[in-house]
Amino acid sequence: MALVADLPRNEDGIATALAVLTQRFGPRVETGQALREQHAHTTTWLRNQPPDAVIFPQSTEEVQEIVRICATHQTPIIPFGTGTSLEGHVNAPAGGISLDFSQMDKILAVHAEDMDVTIQPGVTRKALNTHLRDTGLFFPIDPGADASLGGMAATSASGTCAVRYGTMKDNVLALKAVLPSGEILTSAKRARKTSAGYDLTRLIVGSEGTLGLITELTLKLQGIPEATSAATCSFPSVEAACNAVIATFQYGLPVARIELLDALQVKACNAYSKLTLPETPLLLLEFHGTEAGVTEQAEVFGEIAGEYGGTGFTFTTREEERTKLWQARHDAYWAALQLRPGAQGISTDVCVPLSRLADCVGAAQDKLAELGFTAPVVGHVGDGNFHTLLLIDMDNPDEITKAEGFVGWLNDLAISMDGTCTGEHGIGQGKAKYLERELGPAAIEMMGAIKRGVDPLNIFNPGKMRLPG
Structure with missing residues (x-):
């Protein structure tokens, strides 16, 4: 360990x-x-x-x-x-x-006409969307796991839909939090924009429980699209897939999700989820809009992909087929574990500017091969964010040491590319030592000053983010 x-x-x-x-x-x-x-x-x-x-x-x-x-x-x-x-x-x-x-899992108020909802922090994203279904609205942030929305706000979670709908930072309108003094902070009202003072909402969102305990959230909602299409396309290399992604965004195509699976992850998903995808780098996409619109968007992407060597392009609007594809993506972690039975999966994430994504993923794959690790790669590539899952024998100290070395190397590589050591996992304990490398001592000292001012006794989630006390 x-x-x-x-x-x-x-x-x-x-x-x-x-x-x-x-x-x-x-x-x-x-x-x-x-x-x-x-x-x-x-x-x-x-x-x-x-x-x-x-x-x-x-x-x-x-x-x-x-x-x-x-x-x-x-x-x-x-x-x-x-x-x-x-x-x-x-x-x-x-x-x-x-x-x-x-046990704080109540949906307190749905304002369908304003497209927002106020909830307690224990409500999970699936429970919220089940409750909202009859209103024609949904909450789009999908980190894969059925996480609590309070936890998602605390860590500024995102996931597969962030490329279109943003992260938790973009979707929390207001919150209530209990401060270390026992006072209740109301960070904002329900208005869609405000210039009233410091942005306390986004100070609490992503602060990982170190500044306040969230007890209410007011979240933006979206209209359930009339139609949805999902598409898959295989590529000869990760670089070709990433170049197709860049071209897709330069074209202005309104992609709702665009995920990269490397060849090893596709192999794992095929075996685990009973798919028959070509075992080469794959892009998995989703489009939201009208019936005609989602078909047109998928077809345009197919044309773009063809220019970068994309093959086997298919798309579907059938819910059963779409659900099967996205369930396979969400089960990628469990599928990957089957590549090395008995191993523990160590997931890490980084995020870089989109233009550096292919370089970063390629370098990571080369390093993993050099170290002899089995470690598939998946990525929310529309954001430049990707994950490696190292399959480790936790009884082998040498493997653990090498894995920790790889994680540090990858974080440093992303930072050197003007990226971040974490696109969505957060800092916690695991990434604390990389935060100062990324932001510099002045930023860390300012965070520490805020922490000391709000929580002078250091009783809220101490030891996280390694802030100066």
Whole structure:
């Protein structure tokens, strides 16, 4: 396991806070070992650092009360959504209390005429879209996992639809958050734009629970398109596929999703999802619009792809066929694990300007081959964002060391290309050491000043992003 440092524990404060919380909330405070470990991390290779207890609040007022008790006794609080984050965001390196928001799962108000919705943070994206179906609206951000929307906001999640609809930063209109003081922050109103002061909404979105605990979100919605088409096209190389993507955007084609799967990932998806795609680099696309529009868009893309060596171009508007393709994409992680049974998948992401994507992916594939790793590549290539999934024997220290070295090398490569060490996973613990390399000491010090000003006791998700205290 990768080493993650423990932080100093306030043993007496934690014990006292836990006693007070147990007296107040009774059976909603749980201390079982298995539950505590599950509320540390579930999908990362970082060492598990469980909290001392898990508590399940049901309202903003209860979150306030919990925060005030923990602040009084200087006890850390780690917010928890569904546990799908990838960089150790929910680990508890100083112990403390995990706040599980799963019981705050109410949809508070749907404003169909304004195309927005207000929810509690425990609502998952699938539950929200099921609720919205009869309104003709949907929430488009799709990170693959059925994550909680509070967690998605905290980590500024995005996913396959970001190329058209943006990320969580673009789709949160307003929020309420409990601050470390116990006060409630209202970041904005429901208006679609504002020039009223600092942009507190986007300060909280992506802050990974280090500044405030989100208890309400107001989200932008989109109209469900009249028609949808999905398309696939194979390419002789990753470079050719990336060049086709660049040409597609230069043409102005309104793509809703455009995903790259390298040859190894296509092979894995074929086996796992019972597909028969050519096992060469593949682009998987989706178009939204009218019946005529989505057909035209797909056909235009087919013409563009042909100019870059694209072959086997097909598209469909049939829901069953589209669903099968996108389910295969969302199952890419599980499919990849079958390439090396018994191995653990270590996922990392970087994002670069689109013009550097082919160089970055190609260099990553060359490095992986040099190191002898089995590691398929998938990417939200319309954003210049891609993931490698290293399949690692976690009982082999040499493999772990080499894998950590590769992750560091890839992050540095992306930064050298004017990119970022994380397009959507966030910083957490796993990428903390790359943040200063990317942004420089002045930016880190400013983040640290904000953290110190808002959370002087450092009780909100301590140890994440490695901000100066």
